[in-house]
Amino acid sequence: MTAPRALVAGNWKMNGLKQAVYEITRLNELINVNGATCDVLICPPFTLIGHLNSLSAPNVAIGAQDCHMNMSGAHTGDISAEMLNELGCGYIIVGHSERRADHGESSETVNAKAVAAQNVGATAIICVGETIEQREAGEALDVVTTQLKASIPDSATTDNTIIAYEPVWAIGTGKVPTAADVAEVHLAVRNQLLDRFGAGGDAINILYGGSVKGSNAAELMSVANVNGALVGGASLKADDFFDIIAAFGHIG
Ligand code: 13P
Numbered sequence: 001m002t003a004p005r006a007l008v009a010g011n012w013k014m015n016g017l018k019q020a021v022y023e024i025t026r027l028n029e030l031i032n033v034n035g036a037t038c039d040v041l042i043c044p045p046f047t048l049i050g051h052l053n054s055l056s057a058p059n060v061a062i063g064a065q066d067c068h069m070n071m072s073g074a075h076t077g078d079i080s081a082e083m084l085n086e087l088g089c090g091y092i093i094v095g096h097s098e099r100r101a102d103h104g105e106s107s108e109t110v111n112a113k114a115v116a117a118q119n120v121g122a123t124a125i126i127c128v129g130e131t132i133e134q135r136e137a138g139e140a141l142d143v144v145t146t147q148l149k150a151s152i153p154d155s156a157t158t159d160n161t162i163i164a165y166e167p168v169w170a171i172g173t174g175k176v177p178t179a180a181d182v183a184e185v186h187l188a189v190r191n192q193l194l195d196r197f198g199a200g201g202d203a204i205n206i207l208y209g210g211s212v213k214g215s216n217a218a219e220l221m222s223v224a225n226v227n228g229a230l231v232g233g234a235s236l237k238a239d240d241f242f243d244i245i246a247a248f249g250h251i252g
Contacts, residue, residue: 004158006038006221007205007228008245009125010235011065011093016044021055026238028057031245038228038248041091042235046079053088063091063125066099069112071119081113085120092117093125093230095151097168107150115153118160125162125207125230126151128189132169140167140181141188148192158203163189164230170210172232179223182208186225214243221247 012020024042031040036059043063044052053062068078084092094117095110105113114124128147130140144165152161165185170176177185186206193201208220209230220226235241 004039004203004205006248007041007162007207008038008241008248009041009043009063009091009093009164009207009228009230010241011096011209011230011232012042012044012048012236013065013098013232014045015236016048018048018051020044020048020236021052023236023238023241024052024055024057024060024062027241028055028059030238030242031059034242034246036245036248038245040245043091043093049084049087049089061090062088063093063122064089065093065096067092067094067113067116069109069116071116081116081120081122085122089122091123091125091162093127093164095127095147097127097129097166097171101168107147110151111153114151114161115155118153118155121160123160123162124156125164127164127166127209127230129166129168129171129210135167135169140185144185145188145192148189152196156197156204158200162205162207162228163193164207164209165189166209166230172211174211176211176216176220179219182220182223182226186223190225212244214240214247217244217247 041061043065064084067081071080071082094113117124130143134143205227207228207230208226212229212231213234
């Protein structure tokens with residue numbers, strides 16, 4: 001089975017006001033001029049999605065950082081996958097560690113959110129990752145594979161699912177795991193996908209996230225079973241983010 005193109009995705013988290021439009025037009029222009037060998041996605045806050053999707057920036061897909069598991073109803077402050085679909089979101093991140101920690105989201109909740117995303121035709125980017133305490137206790141593989149098993153719905157396919165491995169201790173800290181550690185976790189993720197989905201599991205993209213920047217992207221992205229990146233801080237400025245996209249040009 002042919003894998004989709006690698007994906008470099010930016011997660012703006014709770015950052016970005018209207019002036020951030022500039023970063024999308026700049027990013028689109030950088031890709032126009034220099035090309036890109038991967039797909040490119042930005043997930044801004046909900047408030048900017050409609051606006052950014054109305055720009056003429058065909059090189060940059062716009063996605064969301066979360067959705068509710070239900071399509072409508074009495075859930076004050078929440079946003080449904082159907083609403084995001086109406087805004088043109090083709091990708092929805094679910095189960096980011098910040099949501100698991102800040103909002104107490106369990107892997108079962110994440111699974112239901114992934115189904116909601118898939119049901120509107122979006123690709124769910126399902127996040128997993130261990131804390132520093134879990135890594136130091138030698139539990140990283142166990143934690144990641146357990147989270148993954150419960151978070152991925154049976155409905156997962158190459159087209160509607162992407163996995164993102166983001167060690168919690170690497171997010172926003174400037175610390176990154178060694179290439180060997182990334183390889184070990186990504187292989188465990190790949191093996192679980194193969195066990196569960198057969199040959200289709202080989203073509204599901206697995207992203208690495210956690211302090212990815214231009215200077216370390218080429219090394220991280222060349223690790224086996226790393227099919228792209230999920231980027232926080234370095235995705236906020238188009239020029240920084242493009243350095244990561246350009247790193248793909250140096251691989252393979
Ligand atoms: P940083 O790239 O800022 O470490 O954030 C990673 C992340 O959490 C992306 O979802």
